Amino acid sequence: MARPSPLWDLWTGLRGGNIILAARIIISFYIAGGVLAAVDQPLQTVEEMRATSLQLRRDSLEMIYGAGSGHPGGSLSEIDILVALYFGVMRYDANDPAWSGRDRFILSKGHASPGFYATLSMAGYFGREELSSYRKTDGLLQGHAHPMTPGVEMNSGSLGMGLSFALGHALAARLDGKDYKVYALLGDGECQEGEVWEAAMSAAHHRASNLTAIVDRNRIQNDRFTDEVMTLEPLADRWRDFGWNVITCDGHEHAEVLRALETASEGGPTAIIANTVKGKGVSFMENNPAFHGRAPNAEEYEAALKELA
């Protein structure tokens, strides 16, 4: 969501059932006589989020089809999480991506960039026309997300790094006395990287209460199903054992994701295991490892768009 305005904070306070917070915000606003910051993007209702998700799924496939390569499966599985974050929870100013008070979103599974780019574009970071520059020479949108793109915090493409990077931002917030939140989205296969657990251990040790890890638990990685490659379960217990609060939710139900994110914001570090479906929304991509990292052909693309209409 946009840079915080008193109205936005009020809305958040009310939605969280926190009348006192809401009241305090109203009072402090009037006392301060502050200027109402422009709200760039209205918060979306859950119903609106569903429509947004459909649009972003179509956008993701359009980008991948246009580029002739990319990762559809993980983009389609992450979309509803991104929509809940960007249109329901996060504070940011798309006109000022470097605003120091912004909440940080770090895409650790950087190959799932199409879903992320489509989200950033809809959030106002850059024009929709840029989406066609995905993976193109001199384009704004690199194959794996890079901070040259407005709204992208971290260079990505090598798995396991995002949680460490997110922890750096989380510790910086404490040093600077800022109240921003830091969210890192990890793939489930990515949790096979040792650095994830180094970061998990240290985030708990350093009490990074403003840090939330979200695992896109779609059960498929590059080659095969995660269980065939390397057992991840009991995944929630593993995060818990590393000192994290753990919330499990349906990663395609916006309301559930929102609830999980709000609970996480009460103090962490918190890991949200978001159960998702790889390739969500397109029948022949769903639960199909073949579409982890291959573009649809013309026929598949047309069929997919029909299903996402």
Next chain:
Amino acid sequence: MATQRASAATRETYGRTLLTMADDHPDIVVLGGDLNVSTFVHLWRDQYPERFFDFGPAEQNIVGVAAGLAAAGKVPFVSTFSVFGTGRPYDQLRVLISQPSLNVKLVCTHAGILTGEDGMSAHGIEDLSLMCSLPSFTVITPADAPETEQAVRAVASTHGPVYVRLPRAATQIVHDNEYQFSIGAADVMKSGGDVAIIAMGSLVAPALDAADSLAGQGIDAQVVNLHTLAPADESAIIAAAQETGAIVTAEEHYVHGGLGSVVAGVLARNCPVPVEMVALHGYTSSGPANELMEKNGLTAAGVEAAVHRVLKRKG
């Protein structure tokens, strides 16, 4: 007869210099990996605990967190041993720091073979090769304590990723109080027209000793301290070759990818002259540091022998 010089451990100079910058550089934070007494950042840890983070020996995570802190506007100094701080998190250095050119300072100690008795795995002889392969990194090897102090101050005030290479052992002090360090500007310590010895780090003092000895034989050797390997001072390297027509490089690093390779590359492109390289030609075993330096020819005598070889080739 080698000149008698005082010695000092540059890693201690590093730790003490950091402390003096705390007030003027409020964004400096220090990250360590359970080697903080050895790297001397325990001085900072004890004085500024809220600006210090220990991560244990988890170097991938340390570098990743440092990148995040830098992206949030902090100036993280990361310190561990060179073998752990460069090879282990190489991919994090590449993806998270070099590619987006983030403002992280990686200051590693115990580089080279002066870790002696700890043996092969503790000998950091590949770090310069790794770090020079990362396009955004500035790579600095101070020769002594005064140069270390100035280098640490300079990197704190310069935006961008930097690797600073320090040894465990004390190194001879070759600079006086007048010395002015500047990142990327070679330090010509002695002029000379017959041959140029381009040295770095622990080999600068032996290079100066070799030049003294060669003077007694009527050979006028120039000595250049190339403290910054990336970006290398190409004009100084070319000038040395043009003035002398023969180059000897001297470094406590594997012969591939370090000082010799960088100098040879510059000369091949600009001013090809004969080059001899004093460097390590492979791994070496446990042993007292001075014995290992002798065994591998990383001495004034080794440099002198290389000068005679290159002068024969110069003809």
